[in-house]
Amino acid sequence: MPAVNNVLVVGSGLAGAATAILLAERGVAVELIEIKPDIAAVGSGITLQGNALRVLRTLGVWERVNAGGFAFDCLGLRAPDANGTLLAEIPDARTGGPDLPATMGMPRPALAAILLDRAAGTGVKTRFGCTAARIVQDAGGVDVTFSDRSTGRYDLVVGADGIRSTVRRMIGIEPATRSIGMGIWRAFGPRPVSVTRTDLFYGGPCYIAGYCPTGTDSLYAYVVEDARDRSGLSPEQRLATMRELAAAYHGPWDEIRPALDDPARVNYTLFETHLLPPPWHRGRVVLIGDAAHSCPPTLAQGGAQALEDAAVLAELLLAGDTLDEHLWDAFTDRRFARVKAVVEASNQLGQWLLDHERGDVPGLMGRIADLVSQPA
Numbered sequence: 001m002p003a004v005n006n007v008l009v010v011g012s013g014l015a016g017a018a019t020a021i022l023l024a025e026r027g028v029a030v031e032l033i034e035i036k037p038d039i040a041a042v043g044s045g046i047t048l049q050g051n052a053l054r055v056l057r058t059l060g061v062w063e064r065v066n067a068g069g070f071a072f073d074c075l076g077l078r079a080p081d082a083n084g085t086l087l088a089e090i091p092d093a094r095t096g097g098p099d100l101p102a103t104m105g106m107p108r109p110a111l112a113a114i115l116l117d118r119a120a121g122t123g124v125k126t127r128f129g130c131t132a133a134r135i136v137q138d139a140g141g142v143d144v145t146f147s148d149r150s151t152g153r154y155d156l157v158v159g160a161d162g163i164r165s166t167v168r169r170m171i172g173i174e175p176a177t178r179s180i181g182m183g184i185w186r187a188f189g190p191r192p193v194s195v196t197r198t199d200l201f202y203g204g205p206c207y208i209a210g211y212c213p214t215g216t217d218s219l220y221a222y223v224v225e226d227a228r229d230r231s232g233l234s235p236e237q238r239l240a241t242m243r244e245l246a247a248a249y250h251g252p253w254d255e256i257r258p259a260l261d262d263p264a265r266v267n268y269t270l271f272e273t274h275l276l277p278p279p280w281h282r283g284r285v286v287l288i289g290d291a292a293h294s295c296p297p298t299l300a301q302g303g304a305q306a307l308e309d310a311a312v313l314a315e316l317l318l319a320g321d322t323l324d325e326h327l328w329d330a331f332t333d334r335r336f337a338r339v340k341a342v343v344e345a346s347n348q349l350g351q352w353l354l355d356h357e358r359g360d361v362p363g364l365m366g367r368i369a370d371l372v373s374q375p376a
Helices: 014-024 050-058 062-068 108-121 166-170 235-246 253-259 302-319 325-354 361-373
Strands: 006-010 029-034 045-049 070-072 074-078 086-091 103-107 125-128 132-138 141-146 151-154 156-159 178-190 198-203 206-215 218-226 266-275 285-287
Touching (some): 014 029, 045 218, 050 062, 062 103, 132 156, 132 166, 141 156, 206 325, 235 266, 266 325, 325 361
Parallel strands (some): 006 029, 029 125
Antiparallel strands (some): 178 218, 178 266
8 A cells, every 4th residue: 555545735836736646546635735726827838848748648648738738859049130040950859758759838827727637537636725824743644724724634745835835934944045147037929830949049138038839829938137126017017128128039039029918928037946955855744846946947847857756756655655764765866866967957057158158058958868868
């Protein structure tokens, strides 16, 4: 029998939803709580590398993801000149295996809806607008008081509640999260027919300007600048600022930019990073995904690493019969070094840009691709 019989998962993002699905489909009673009122209505787009797609296939949602996203197998590099000149087309590594695309772009709300629907089908009980307010544990279980004043007792609590994790704080871990010195503007909009993959523009007024197709009719576009306090801007000013920064980029950008016309679909966030030293658990509470580690999206591996955390944790919980230090040691052995390599590489790519240094980008990206091509 599994090492746990009933589990509370806090946070319904990729890590949380995946953990809930994998445990529930094997008979574990799972409750999933999410502080947002409707996670499926949040976000713009996401880039999923092959190793993320491999986990999504294990979750039983690959067919729906494939139908709802936009797959591609190469990356374009363009110049920040008057024509957006194409400099190179680089084949992407198929890190999920030869039978999966190298990369998939997808609207975040669509992916969230697919995962939550799958979770419901496996028997996961999901509550929105609810989070953990108090956690008290003993040798036999964890007592949780929720924000709506209800209570529950569980064999395990999984903190998958993101970079600002409440669960992490409640078990006494203070993260060393830091900004790396960059901020990113993202906007969701229609896809011109000329956009069939991610193209990256390096240089010009921004460190990076790029876009990723997310479906037949959609994409998300982004520009990366020095980190700034943009909190005082109105939605209309945010849209105007992003379009102004993107004005220096051409080629497909000349079709993308005028179609970015909805202020509500523009957001700005800082690139932040942190990596908790092992162990990622305290007693019967464990942290995964952004609650345990985060990095700038320079390698587009954040979602993949969150999904891998979920897959490894669920596998160990289902294969074991006791929640003990041997299980947690196995989790650390399979996750920490791999995540550390991805976080450090993502930060290194950002630092080279900040320093205007020509580092060995192909070599670094190749090493990470080789690493994540092996199942976690």
